[in-house]
Structures are given as C-alpha cells and as structure tokens.
Amino acid sequence: MTNSFCITLPSGASWTPTFVQQINEEKCIGCGRCFRVCPRGVLELVGLDEEGERVALDPDGDEEEYEKKVMTIARQELCIGCTACAKICPKKCYTHAAVAVAVAEAV
Numbered sequence: 001m002t003n004s005f006c007i008t009l010p011s012g013a014s015w016t017p018t019f020v021q022q023i024n025e026e027k028c029i030g031c032g033r034c035f036r037v038c039p040r041g042v043l044e045l046v047g048l049d050e051e052g053e054r055v056a057l058d059p060d061g062d063e064e065e066y067e068k069k070v071m072t073i074a075r076q077e078l079c080i081g082c083t084a085c086a087k088i089c090p091k092k093c094y095t096h097a098a099v100a101v102a103v104a105e106a107v
Contacts, residue, residue: 003100003101003103004016004098004099004100004101005017005098005099005101016098017080017081017082017083017098017099018081018083018096018097018098019076019079019080019081019096019097019098019099020042020073020076020079020085020086020094020095020096021095021096021097022073022094022095023070023071023072023073023093023094023095024091024093024094024095025048025070025072025093027091027092027093028070028071028091028093029090029091030045030068030069030070030071031090032045032071033088033089033090034071034084034085034086034088034089034094035071037084037085037087037088038084038085039080039082039084040075040078040079040080041074041075041078042073042074042075042076042078042079042085043071043072043073043074043085044071044072044073044074045057045069045070045071045072046069046070046071046072047065047066047067047068047069047070048066048067048068048069048070049065049066049067050067054072057069071093081096081098081099083096
C-alpha cells in the first residue's frame with residue numbers, strides 16, 4: 001500500500017509537499033527568478049548552444065558560446081517540496097509531484 005507524504009500544519013490544515021520533477025526548457029526564458037527564490041540550491045542556469053546542447057555559463061559574461069539561457073535541475077535531491085520556484089515562474093515551466101511512501105500493512 002502507498003500513500004503520499006503529508007504534513008499537518010500547526011493550523012490543523014494538511015499540506016502535501018510536491019517535489020520538482022522537470023523544467024520545460026522550451027518555455028523557460030532564463031530569467032533566474034526561480035533560482036533566486038530557491039532556498040536549497042536545487043537549480044542552475046545553463047546556456048544552450050545552436051544545437052541545443054548545454055554549455056556552462058561564462059562568469060565573465062561572454063555570451064558568444066550559447067543561444068539562450070535556461071534553468072536546469074542541478075541537485076534534485078535537495079528539493080524540499082515548497083514549490084516556490086513554480087509559484088514565481090512567469091512561464092509556468094515547472095512540473096512537481098508528491099512522493100509516494102510505502103506503508104507497511106499490519107499483520
């Protein structure tokens with residue numbers, strides 16, 4: 001049997017954290033709002049070249065290597081399920097999902 005992980009808040013309301021699964025790179029405009037709001041360092045901005053391959057961004061600001069910037073999930077394991085990234089994203093690029101937790105059945 002599986003259930004979703006759920007938390008009871010001090011108010012008595014239930015909250016189910018949903019964790020980042022995917023970012024739609026086609027829709028992403030690389031604005032960095034989600035990067036700035038993420039409290040855990042889950043995200044990373046990268047460049048895409050003409051062939052759509054990822055390239056590291058030059059800290060000196062040289063933009064000749066890439067066509068556009070997009071956000072990526074660099075450390076998914078650090079996500080706490082707050083969905084702040086999705087809430088601030090102007091293009092609605094994020095997909096989140098709850099985590100299924102296996103529950104042992106009583107014998």
